[in-house]
């Protein structure tokens with residue numbers, strides 16, 4: 001888990017999946033989420049595995065979130081704004097979900 005080196009000096013508020021969070025003015029969204037202790041921001045559309053920001057520079061696409069109703073925004077390339085509403089993205093249910101009790105995971 002990442003943590004901030006300094007206390008937030010110019011706080012701005014946003015929500016992630018309905019949870020109120022604070023960021024430093026100028027933070028990129030992925031940074032703010034990781035610093036707030038968020039473990040993952042989306043689930044794989046193929047395996048349903050949790051995914052989290054990885055490269056933090058717009059290359060890996062592991063940080064996709066929905067920002068103010070717009071899907072597939074790269075959190076590492078979006079600056080946090082006051083009142084922003086951010087939602088995690090959940091992958092499609094696994095095609096095997098109905099056969100293995102609902103989890104959709106292979107052994």
Ligand code: FES
Nearest residue numbers: 054056060061076
């Ligand atoms: S963390 Fe890799 S594209 Fe955002």
